[in-house]
Amino acid sequence: MQAEQGCTVYDAAKQISEGLSRAAVAGAVNGTVVDLTFPLDQDCSLEILTFEDDRGKKAFWHTTSHILAQAVKHLYPEAKLAIGPAIDNGFYYDFDMEHSLTAEDLREIEGEMKKIVKTGERLERFTLPREEALELMKQEPYKRELIEELPEGEEISFYKQGDFTDLCAGPHLFDVKPVKAIALLSATGAYWRGNEKNKMLQRVYGVSFPKKSMLDEHLEKLEDAKKRDHNKLGRELELFTTSDLIGQGLPILLPKGARIIQLLQRFVEDEEQKRGWQMTKTPLMAKSDLYKLSGHWDHYQEGMFVMGDEEKDKEVFALRPMTCPFQYQAYLNRARSYRDLPLRYSETSTLFRNEASGEMHGLIRVRQFTISEGHLMCRPDQLEDEFKSCLELTMFMLKTLGLYEDVSYRFSQWDPNDREKYIGTPEQWDEAQSTMKRILDHLEIPYRIGIGEAAFYGPKLDIQIKNVHGKEDTLITIQIDQMLAEKFGMEYVDSDGSKKNPYIIHRTSIGCYERTLALLIEKYAGAFPAWLAPVQVKVLPISQNYVDYTTQLVAKLEAAGIRVEHDTRNEKIGYKIREAQMEKVPYMLIAGEKEQEAGSVSVRSRRDGDLGGMPIDDFIGKLLIEVQTRAR
């Protein structure tokens, strides 16, 4: 737009419309988000951001975090300020203070925040030279640390609202008035700068909106999310349970949960075999010697369950945390030719990882889990095609499960500044990562980069998924490894007679069954598609008089391989239907006098409602097609 003397982003918004200027929370000048007071003194591209825009939301929430800090300072003047950014679904602020905040304290702070909003204070930005900035923040050790680390020549900016001033790069709202609805959600611990060696601060999470109705809607969504939570729903539906005697992170899969995993596993194993994967079955444990060779002993020991003491015992064993070195022994069974490659080994492998006690969560983070694992040994010229085929297999799995739309991609790289964590040389890492980058770019995978997220032996493509609470986890991973083949002496004889190390792709096709089940529970809110449902059909007689007839129906259904439950309880039909609905069964078959006479059943579909009466064979045919096509 054309610049005018003294014109700000706010003025520009006002020129467009009065309404827009009222809704405006920030601007974006040449793509950089700025305050509404930002002067437009050059020709530039300008966007007016409202709360509807994600960048506008961030400015809105960031300002709310300042209001939070101001309120905390009013109530707890001794609190030291750390940082307070906007996040994807709200904001937080970290404080260092003796008193640990309770739920009642949060309500009190909310009240103070509302008072601050009422003052309608403006946010004023100013900058200071380093020395003066340090002087201004002399009571705030964390802010001083941040200032001291700002590079020479960087502008040190502050935002002031009433009696509160914070070191901050901005941008912010014009004033605090638009923050009409605030909810502080929780107070928890968080390490200063995310480092567990640093002091633990108190983090207050919250969210805010320009309208009360928007906040109510948001809070309702959070409540709904809780209802879908696999950890609650999975227990209610009797898919799994846990036992204090067995221990943390060791879920017990009950018959219905085990059935779903069995169905997934058969599907995966069959599909992998169709695609040229050969199944191995390797031991669940090995001597420490194996892990010393693989590097796990040095780089992953705290994540392993080790049995025995190296000081005292002749042999020390450890439960396997991954299958790689075991399947390598299968490769090493005999000399390999370049003609043997690619060699694709799959395994439904149970793994054991000694997760820290605070990490366990339902079926998502556990200490023992079973993964659809595989290792693929290939020549350099085969690497890209094989990587692609691994990716295609996972895509097929995700699409079949209905999770394809919900994932994002992370290219997990090493951290060159943390050499302790990784094996290999910078040259090897550069080569592995540039190979992977070339493949990902060629396949047009829309990835983001995760520094320091690589495995200790190589880079990964992680397929990430968010659970119902918005927390992200890795569902699937495909990794390129150039290091371990050399360590294990894995070779093939090339066409020219020379010996070479193969590339190894580590991959999973559907992830680990427990975690995948957890995400499916949340995806479908427990109402699984018919092909996965532990109970596909519930047969309900109208009264005891028709139990004989429904028993015949059940026999027919079972003969067709359908998973069926027969409710013969002496209860009202309405009651039985309610039970079946709560169990989220795909089909209910209801039978009484009229059905018995016609040799039919009344079919009620969870998805399509009342389908009326039909002959039992017609229903069986319909359901079998639905199962075969894995319809959702």
Added chain:
RNA sequence: GCUGUCUUAGCUCAGUUGGUAGAGCACUUCCUUGGUAAGGAAGAGGUCGGCAGUUCAAAUCUGCUAGACAGCUCCA
């Protein structure tokens, strides 16, 4: 592992300043013999997560311990 909250019947939860436990649903039995979200009656079920301590007396107070939840750190 760290910070905080929590643990009472199968489930969801009450239980007032310490005086050895209650509700609803589920469960069992009986009555009701029925058509799309709760028919009626009776009964059974708990060393209040575990172990110590304080006290005449602990579900309640203190310590330790095991789990659960949220977040941090870590990770499939």
